[in-house]
Each structure stands twice: as C-alpha cells, then as structure tokens.
Amino acid sequence: MTLGGIPPKVDRSANRRPQQPKETRPIGLAIRIKPSDWSYSYPLDLNLYYSTGPFKEGLMATTIPQVAQALRSVLSTWADEAARDTRFVQRRSKLTGAAFVQTLTFGWLANPEASLEELTQTAATIGVRITPQGLEQRFTPQAADCLREVLEVAVTRALTGDPIAIPVLQRFPGGVYLLDSTTVPLPDALAQLWPGCGRNAGPTAAAVKLQVRLDLLHGVLSGPFLQPGRDNDHMAPLQDVPLPAGALHLADLGYFDLDRFAALSQRQVYWLTRVQTNTRMYDEAGHLWTLPELLAAQTTDRVDLPIALGSRHRLQARLVAVRVPPAVAAQRRQRMQKKARRRRKKIDPGRWALAEWTVYATNIPGSLLTLPEVLVVARCRWQIELLFKLWKQEGGIDESRSAKPWRMLCEVYGKLLGMMVQHWMLLISCWSYADRSLVKAARTVRGYALHVAAMLQQGGQLVCTVLEVIQRCLTRGCRVNKRRKEPATHQLLLKLTGDG
Numbered sequence: 001m002t003l004g005g006i007p008p009k010v011d012r013s014a015n016r017r018p019q020q021p022k023e024t025r026p027i028g029l030a031i032r033i034k035p036s037d038w039s040y041s042y043p044l045d046l047n048l049y050y051s052t053g054p055f056k057e058g059l060m061a062t063t064i065p066q067v068a069q070a071l072r073s074v075l076s077t078w079a080d081e082a083a084r085d086t087r088f089v090q091r092r093s094k095l096t097g098a099a100f101v102q103t104l105t106f107g108w109l110a111n112p113e114a115s116l117e118e119l120t121q122t123a124a125t126i127g128v129r130i131t132p133q134g135l136e137q138r139f140t141p142q143a144a145d146c147l148r149e150v151l152e153v154a155v156t157r158a159l160t161g162d163p164i165a166i167p168v169l170q171r172f173p174g175g176v177y178l179l180d181s182t183t184v185p186l187p188d189a190l191a192q193l194w195p196g197c198g199r200n201a202g203p204t205a206a207a208v209k210l211q212v213r214l215d216l217l218h219g220v221l222s223g224p225f226l227q228p229g230r231d232n233d234h235m236a237p238l239q240d241v242p243l244p245a246g247a248l249h250l251a252d253l254g255y256f257d258l259d260r261f262a263a264l265s266q267r268q269v270y271w272l273t274r275v276q277t278n279t280r281m282y283d284e285a286g287h288l289w290t291l292p293e294l295l296a297a298q299t300t301d302r303v304d305l306p307i308a309l310g311s312r313h314r315l316q317a318r319l320v321a322v323r324v325p326p327a328v329a330a331q332r333r334q335r336m337q338k339k340a341r342r343r344r345k346k347i348d349p350g351r352w353a354l355a356e357w358t359v360y361a362t363n364i365p366g367s368l369l370t371l372p373e374v375l376v377v378a379r380c381r382w383q384i385e386l387l388f389k390l391w392k393q394e395g396g397i398d399e400s401r402s403a404k405p406w407r408m409l410c411e412v413y414g415k416l417l418g419m420m421v422q423h424w425m426l427l428i429s430c431w432s433y434a435d436r437s438l439v440k441a442a443r444t445v446r447g448y449a450l451h452v453a454a455m456l457q458q459g460g461q462l463v464c465t466v467l468e469v470i471q472r473c474l475t476r477g478c479r480v481n482k483r484r485k486e487p488a489t490h491q492l493l494l495k496l497t498g499d500g
Helices: 046-050 064-085 097-110 116-125 132-136 141-156 258-266 290-297 327-341 349-354 371-394 405-427 436-458 460-476 489-495
Strands: 176-186 193-199 204-215 220-230 248-251 270-273 280-283 289-290 304-311 313-323 357-362
Touching: 064 097, 064 132, 064 405, 064 436, 064 460, 097 116, 097 141, 097 258, 097 405, 116 132, 141 405, 176 371, 176 405, 204 357, 204 371, 220 270, 220 405, 248 371, 258 270, 258 313, 270 371, 289 290, 290 349, 304 405, 313 371, 327 349, 357 371, 371 405, 371 436, 371 489, 405 436, 405 460, 436 460
Parallel strands: 176 248, 248 270
Antiparallel strands: 176 204, 193 204, 204 220, 270 357, 280 289, 280 304, 304 313, 313 357
C-alpha cells in the first residue's frame, strides 16, 4: 500500500454501538444512557495498522503530494463513508460527512477556542452555509462515532520525516520509540462509554486515555489509540507490537515489564528504562540484591555494572546510576512527602534511599552508548511529554467552551484529528532539524489551517501549493533559542559528539 493510499476497509459492524434512543440525542438535556446500549473497545485492528507501514523496512520520507493525498482520502473519502457507517448522514444533506469533519478539524486547528459562529465561518470556507444553531444540533452520538471512525483511519497513515540530525540518535537505525499516555477528562454523562478513575482526585468519572508511541528519529506517530481512562498502562496494546531490529524503546515506569524487555532483547531491540524499587537483580558474582541494597554497597558516585534483572528472568542488562547533588535529593524527598500526605500513605524506605540516585537499566552495550551518553539519551523520553503539552496547551484537546457532553466528545475527536494533520505538516517541513521548535511550528501551521481547508475543495495541486508555502515558512524559522544555563535536550545530545 502506498503511503497516501486508502487502507483496506475494516468491518466494524460487529462492534458498532446500536443507535441511541431518542431521549439521549438532544444536546443540553440530562443524558440517560442504558449500560446495555454501550460498549467500548480499542479503536482499530492493530494487526491491520502495523501491517501497513510504520514498521515496514525501508520506509521513505513522506513527500508533499503524499500528505495532500492523505488529507483528501482521510478527510473527504473516509469521512463520507464514516458518516454513512454511523448514520450521521442518512439522506442527502449540504452538511456531508466530509464537510462536517473538515469544519471541526480545521476550525479547531485554526483556533482551539473557536465558537460555533467561528466554526460556521470555517464551514463557509469549504462551501457550506449553516447557522450556529444548525451546527450545534449536529453534535450527536452519531457525530461522535463518525469523528472517531475518521480518527481511526487517520492513525493508520504511515507518514515519516527525514531522520533528525542528531548523530547519537542515528546510532539506532530502527528508530527511537517513546511510549507514553495522557488522559483527557470527560463529562460524567459519558462514564458508560469512557469510564474514568473515580472521584478521589476530582471529577474523573469519565475520561479517555490516549496511548501514543513516537519515533523521535523519523517522526512516525503511532496513535493516539483510545482507552478508557481507568485502564492501566500495562494494558496498552502498543506494548505488544513488534519494533524493528536496531530500534530503541524508551518508556516510563508505568510500562516496566521484564517479560516485555526479554521479548525486546530477543528481537534485537534495545531498551532503556528506570527501575522499580522492589526489582531483584544479580551481580556478576551471582549475589542477589534489591536495587537500594546494591547502590548502598557502591563506593563511587558513578555506577556502570553488568547485572541480571529479576530473580526469575535473569535478564542480562547494565545498571547505570549516578549520585545526584544533595539539593536534588532533598527536592525529590520533599515531593515524596507531599505525595504521601496527599495519599495518606507511608513512604517506602527503599524509595527514600533511591532519591540520592538517578538510575537506569538497559541492554544497550557500552560500546554503543557510554554512561554519560545513556544519561543524556534517557532525557529524550520527555519529548513525548512535550508532545502532549503541545496538544493540550496549543491544541486545547482537553478544553471546551461547552458543557454539553456530545459536543465535548466531538471536540476531543475533532481536535485530535487536527493534531494528526498538524503533525503531518511538521514531518514534511522541520522534523529533521535538531533545534526545531514544535510550539512555534504549530502556531505557524494554525495560521494556514483555513487555507488548507479551502484548497482541499479545489484539488490536489492547490493543496500541494499551500503545503509548499507552509514548508518554506517552517524551514526558515521555528527554532529553539540556545540556552547556556540550562541547555535543551538537543544541545546536550549534539554536545556528546562535538556538534553542539
């Protein structure tokens, strides 16, 4: 399948939710949902997704015509089909599935705080006349299903950029994959559809969790895959998807799993992770330790030891640790105390001792990454946190002007579609620049969002023309300013090879 082609049709008829009773449709009324009417599932067939591109060998950088084709196929062809599938459109209407999806995607991409009146202006840009009241009436369960199906198709696009110009990361030709999740709270009325984590920390009876894997080297975005907010990260389907040999896997402690690390090692995939406090490990002499015990026995401030992780797994790895300054350890312990008071729990003595250390375990050999290089590369995991910050602060995926449940759910799906479109434009423009600023680039993309929407109605060549303009703008600016006191991650990475 070509990068911009249409993936095979996925038959979702067995999992499709039944049409809702009429009392659930009016926006603004108390919503009554019968549990038997609702179910949730992962958004698409992962086997289909991972057989179509991001992990296939020899994937070439995406071109402007391929992005233009992806925009037309997802936001036009598939949007119309999703509208028929979900019965959002049941008869001929001026507000087709494509028009509705494009109005919300580009309207909220241009302005995440767009009002209904501003969205109708976006609709006019693509040739549809509708009143704010008429648009508001279209925010129904069927509209949410339509947008979700289009989002499912959008995440199957295997779009990639040129490799980022950082030599240390290019040592992993398979890619540098960052895995993490973020949660978007939803109105309580949607708890049957997207159950949250309860009310202990606020109104989270309903929430949707976004699971994302980002290849920092090539920019390939896997996801967002949607899960109920209450699901643990260990249930993330992305963890079970094979990575190419020579790739590096980076994730936080929520994804710590020795079985999965063993599987990665078998497939010649590298991994780098923090270590859970209670993890058992063997040293070279075969002695069994806990992590706090092993570090307490060290006489130096820098540790690089061969170990076998897990009393059962005995997974061959390196333990890399550095003792932090006393002020840093004190800050960490203050945060522990604050968290313990909030949760009314005691602090684990092992965690208290580990506050003096920054610790990682990895199967990367010392010949590929030295101890200082491991410490810097591990910082790359925060880049996916910055992506979520970009989506929330600049894209507003967790904010809404409305308090009406179905409109808010449509807004989440529509804004996520906008973030996908934005990412595609970043890939063809500035991804390969080590010092690119995604915040500055996203603001530039937003300024051209309505131009892309208008050109999408005119044909592929005009879409390519406006994408070329965006590309020129992003390649001439949108850079992170150099920092001397607290260098950015890309500066530290480049400094490792003398390029900073």
